[in-house]
């Protein structure tokens with residue numbers, strides 16, 4: 001029998017990890033990993049953190065060492081965009097005109113920054129941050145500027161603001177919400193992160209959006225919806241991302257807030273899978289489709305899709321997890337909570353060393369540990385147990401979290 005070709009479109013974290021997993025699992029067919037960026041597959045978290053600040057080398061961000069692909073006989077095609085999929089013929093078209101056949105296809109096309117639709121957004125100096133190339137440009141901007149306006153107090157904006165402050169720039173953050181990430185985490189954590197930035201000297205202009213970027217050729221000011229004028233040398237916009245679905249959509253693959261996949265990460269087209277930021281996957285634990293835009297999901301879902309491509313028994317049910325580092329505040333969050341009854345705290349909330357729990361009744365539906373480590377696994381176990389917990393014990397640091405996981409239902 002001739003060897004099969006497994007093709008992966010999107011050579012970033014999910015795609016790079018999936019390619020490695022195929023070999024790890026003993027697949028001895030052809031692996032073709034195609035990526036639009038002219039880079040080795042890399043991880044993006046350093047792009048708002050150490051790499052942005054010039055504290056780490058490019059290589060540290062790579063998903064695998066540079067020689068990994070050759071060593072594992074993975075055909076990495078860089079700087080090439082797949083422009084069409086013919087799912088019935090199992091063939092893709094690449095922008096250089098080549099047509100390539102596959103036996104199984106994995107789409108890890110990720111996401112791209114949402115653009116801000118206001119006057120002046122096309123001015124030079126209005127930046128977005130998704131790629132290493134974007135980050136290299138911003139590193140130079142940070143080097144030769146003294147003032148930056150950050151639009152959006154989500155994770156990208158907040159981490160960029162923290163790094164810019166650490167490099168000594170004057171930073172103003174503008175966000176229409178009253179508190180950073182308030183819709184996802186509620187007012188308590190929103191206020192905590194607002195205060196962290198204020199304590200580090202960031203001007204937080206909250207509850208106001210951006211009406212316009214102004215300047216002569218390049219941005220010099222941001223005008224907010226409250227009429228404030230923010231002078232700046234450049235601006236960074238982080239107002240969310242959009243899954244890159246056009247390729248799949250044009251091929252007739254079902255879309256709904258991303259590429260719709262089942263718990264085996266199979267799309268609506270036979271032999272075509274999707275993973276990472278682009279995939280809206282059926283989650284067996286939550287019994288709904290969830291699209292997770294975080295590092296750990298790409299890290300784990302890519303390999304899970306690879307195992308599904310090999311016909312293994314796969315049911316991707318990891319509890320969503322992500323992390324963020326801002327100044328000296330590190331945090332991990334696990335869970336998926338769209339509504340809750342209350343947020344309770346364990347530890348030193350004012351001192352910034354605590355675990356926050358989102359409770360539905362007395363069940364933990366999400367948890368965030370801030371400058372407290374080695375507890376996130378227990379947070380996940382509490383979520384997964386769906387167990388009613390004794391809230392007094394949960395918030396008492398003298399009660400071990402793992403003992404609550406083991407406790408019978410209250």
Ligand SMILES: Cc1cc2nc3c(=O)[nH]c(=O)nc-3n(C[C@H](O)[C@H](O)[C@H](O)COP(=O)(O)OP(=O)(O)OC[C@H]3O[C@@H](n4cnc5c(N)ncnc54)[C@H](O)[C@@H]3O)c2cc1C
Nearest residue numbers: 010012013014036044045082110111276277294295298322
């Ligand atoms: C600056 C930054 C910082 C972050 N920090 C954190 C963090 O601290 N914690 C956390 O949990 N998460 C973080 N994230 C999120 C995390 O990086 C993403 O969840 C992750 O990158 C998703 O990986 P992916 O492989 O699914 O998609 P992507 O990383 O988006 O990669 C998709 C790739 O596919 C390529 N592609 C798309 N279409 C085609 C095509 N038609 N043909 C060929 N190639 C194509 C793209 O060029 C891209 O390289 C951060 C993201 C950014 C941008």
